[in-house]
Amino acid sequence: MFKKMKNNNGSTLVLLVMTVAVISLLGTSILGVTMMNYKIKKTNSDMKYSFYMSESGLDRAYAEAYSVVLEAVSEANNAAKNKINEFDIVKLTELSLSPDLYSDIIEDYDGDGVYEYKQDAIKALSKKVFEEKYIDIVKQDMYKALMGVDPDGSVSNGILVDDEEEKLKLYVIKKTFDDFDMDTPMELSISSEYTKKKEGIIRTTDVDLIVEVPDYNESYTVETVNLELNPFWSKVMTAENINIDKQGETIFNGEVFINNNLNLEGSGTVLFMQDLAVKSNISIFGDKEMISGNVYTSNILMNGENAKFTATTKNDNTVDYEGVVVQDDLEMNAAGQEITINGSYYGFGYGGGAKDNTLNSSIIINNNNIKGITINKGNFDRGNLYLLGTSYIKGISPYATGESLSVRGNYVAYTKALNYTEGGAAGKYDFGNVIFNYDDYLPYFPQLVEWFVGESGVKTEITAYEKAEYIKKYQQLGGSSLELLGGKIKINNSDVYTLGAYINGESIITSHAPLEDWPALKAGIGKTFNTKVKKLGYEHSSNGNDEYSINEIFDNIPLNFNTEIMNGSELLYVNKVSRTYGDNKKYSLGSDVKSGLIITNEDVEISGTVDFTGVIICAGDINILDDGADKTFNYNKGVVSKIIAENGLQEVVFKNTTNVGSVSITTFGSGNDEVNVDFNPLLKFSNWKIK
Numbered sequence: 001m002f003k004k005m006k007n008n009n010g011s012t013l014v015l016l017v018m019t020v021a022v023i024s025l026l027g028t029s030i031l032g033v034t035m036m037n038y039k040i041k042k043t044n045s046d047m048k049y050s051f052y053m054s055e056s057g058l059d060r061a062y063a064e065a066y067s068v069v070l071e072a073v074s075e076a077n078n079a080a081k082n083k084i085n086e087f088d089i090v091k092l093t094e095l096s097l098s099p100d101l102y103s104d105i106i107e108d109y110d111g112d113g114v115y116e117y118k119q120d121a122i123k124a125l126s127k128k129v130f131e132e133k134y135i136d137i138v139k140q141d142m143y144k145a146l147m148g149v150d151p152d153g154s155v156s157n158g159i160l161v162d163d164e165e166e167k168l169k170l171y172v173i174k175k176t177f178d179d180f181d182m183d184t185p186m187e188l189s190i191s192s193e194y195t196k197k198k199e200g201i202i203r204t205t206d207v208d209l210i211v212e213v214p215d216y217n218e219s220y221t222v223e224t225v226n227l228e229l230n231p232f233w234s235k236v237m238t239a240e241n242i243n244i245d246k247q248g249e250t251i252f253n254g255e256v257f258i259n260n261n262l263n264l265e266g267s268g269t270v271l272f273m274q275d276l277a278v279k280s281n282i283s284i285f286g287d288k289e290m291i292s293g294n295v296y297t298s299n300i301l302m303n304g305e306n307a308k309f310t311a312t313t314k315n316d317n318t319v320d321y322e323g324v325v326v327q328d329d330l331e332m333n334a335a336g337q338e339i340t341i342n343g344s345y346y347g348f349g350y351g352g353g354a355k356d357n358t359l360n361s362s363i364i365i366n367n368n369n370i371k372g373i374t375i376n377k378g379n380f381d382r383g384n385l386y387l388l389g390t391s392y393i394k395g396i397s398p399y400a401t402g403e404s405l406s407v408r409g410n411y412v413a414y415t416k417a418l419n420y421t422e423g424g425a426a427g428k429y430d431f432g433n434v435i436f437n438y439d440d441y442l443p444y445f446p447q448l449v450e451w452f453v454g455e456s457g458v459k460t461e462i463t464a465y466e467k468a469e470y471i472k473k474y475q476q477l478g479g480s481s482l483e484l485l486g487g488k489i490k491i492n493n494s495d496v497y498t499l500g501a502y503i504n505g506e507s508i509i510t511s512h513a514p515l516e517d518w519p520a521l522k523a524g525i526g527k528t529f530n531t532k533v534k535k536l537g538y539e540h541s542s543n544g545n546d547e548y549s550i551n552e553i554f555d556n557i558p559l560n561f562n563t564e565i566m567n568g569s570e571l572l573y574v575n576k577v578s579r580t581y582g583d584n585k586k587y588s589l590g591s592d593v594k595s596g597l598i599i600t601n602e603d604v605e606i607s608g609t610v611d612f613t614g615v616i617i618c619a620g621d622i623n624i625l626d627d628g629a630d631k632t633f634n635y636n637k638g639v640v641s642k643i644i645a646e647n648g649l650q651e652v653v654f655k656n657t658t659n660v661g662s663v664s665i666t667t668f669g670s671g672n673d674e675v676n677v678d679f680n681p682l683l684k685f686s687n688w689k690i691k
Helices: 009-086 089-096 119-147 410-415 464-476 515-533 637-646
Strands: 159-162 166-174 186-196 201-211 220-228 237-239 241-245 249-253 256-258 262-265 269-272 276-284 289-292 295-302 308-312 324-326 329-332 338-342 345-347 362-365 372-376 384-387 405-407 434-437 448-453 459-461 489-492 495-498 502-504 507-509 562-567 570-575 586-589 595-600 603-606 610-618 621-624 631-634 662-670 683-690
Touching: 009 119, 009 166, 009 186, 009 201, 009 683, 119 166, 119 186, 220 637, 237 241, 237 621, 241 256, 276 289, 276 515, 295 308, 295 515, 324 329, 324 515, 329 345, 345 362, 405 410, 405 502, 410 448, 410 464, 464 507, 489 502, 570 637, 586 595, 586 610, 595 637, 603 610, 610 621, 610 637
Parallel strands: 237 256, 237 610, 241 262, 241 621, 249 269, 249 631, 256 276, 262 276, 269 289, 276 295, 289 308, 295 324, 295 329, 308 338, 324 345, 329 362, 338 372, 345 384, 362 405, 372 489, 384 495, 570 595, 586 603, 595 610, 603 621, 610 631
Antiparallel strands: 159 166, 166 186, 186 201, 201 683, 220 662, 434 448, 448 459, 502 507, 562 570
């Protein structure tokens, strides 16, 4: 007999097997999902890395562009500073020689001949230089900086990284590169392409790089020098005598003062572009030509054949009379001579009919073969001819004629009796009413009409203005022996005031000026003459002196004091030596000196081709030699002020001397060394795209 057993072990095993199978299946699924997530995450990571790397190319591009901008700003700033530094005293000197050409940069604000820089113009120039330099450098360097440069200096291909695993490359397209200026920014289209080679991933990031021109804030310093103005360093040249014996051209671009005589010899041309003041005589020898503006002197003596003198009046509001102002005579003494005066001529020596040959202004033509004399009023408001005296004849006693403008030989009219004609044409000058002087008889000298027959036999002297009428009557009554020079004497539209008669064309004319006003007229013109010749053009001074002397300068300089400083081509020379009559102590000035200040009691000898800007104060003679080379002397207060200030001459050479005002010179210099630029914004990205 069998026993039946009951238990659950079999089902449990089956359940276990099934459970293990399910768990295994789930594990495999989970592992698969996990691996898939890993792969997805890795792919995303690679993509992010690729995008990051492509963006890193743009970061590098920005850094390179910023570096170019920094360099451009620095270089442009230096260029602007250098431009500002150009506008110093030396540059001001150069520009002041041609003020009309540089009126956009310099201006004579006070009307005293001292030119200063226009600040707004300097600012604009420095800004322009900055902008042009900045634009040039950015155009020159930006593309190369972005693309890279090969060892041979050529622009590279833009590859930043290239190895077995990856490659990073930039592509740059010039959109508004060539049009880059103040109004048009530079725009570059940049693509940064990153390749992860094994994975075959390529990612590109695009952006537009915008480069602009910064605003330049100018940085500069302004320096002003104030000095008391001594009248002698307001002239380009001062000397005891100036002797010019040369061919070629000599030009004085500045006022000239001569304490004694000006002697011009040889041939060539001498031009005085501003006031010429000569205390004694101007003598023109040879066939020299003198061209001038306003002239103030005692006599003008033309002694050489074919000598020529041309003067053009310049307006001068500091005095009442300007033009050619002569205390005594203007003489034409040789054949072929020519005079042209455009404006005014004032011969203010008033004889008043005096018999003595003192300062008695006239124009005297001692040669009948001159080329001519012309006086033009032109457009000058005060185009006047004033001759307050008459010419003289030398005899036992000087004889005052009635001619303010005389021609040699015309004195014959005063040797002739004017015959009575029907109707009494000779009037009071009829031979029965005048007496000739027989007391001064000489075998070679004729008798001259001297007196009227007065009441009760008392003689009355014939005055100068009556002698003017006498010679005019002589011509009217048919006097045929007068020299009128065939129309070579021309006075065009001038207002004429003469004591005696004058010739114009073929006629003898009297002016009938009111003689009672002439002493005051002489005093007025004489005041102008004294201002220009004795006070060097300055009416008022610090010490009230009536005449300024160069001696007060040399009284401050010790004997045998000698300072000679050469700074490049700029000279400072101060010297005082012991002088004796006839010695040969001299200083030689040559072409190597371009500017400076020379103060000496030696003679100064000038040779070679000279273009000198500055001042020469010479208590001796200045001799400009005959070497055929052109010479130019330019005055500039800026140059002189700079030299005086830098060398302390105001407290030594010019200490306690006459001053007639002050001089202020303004110059520019660059400011601090920092880059003075507004950088916001110069660089920016726009239109960012990821591909």
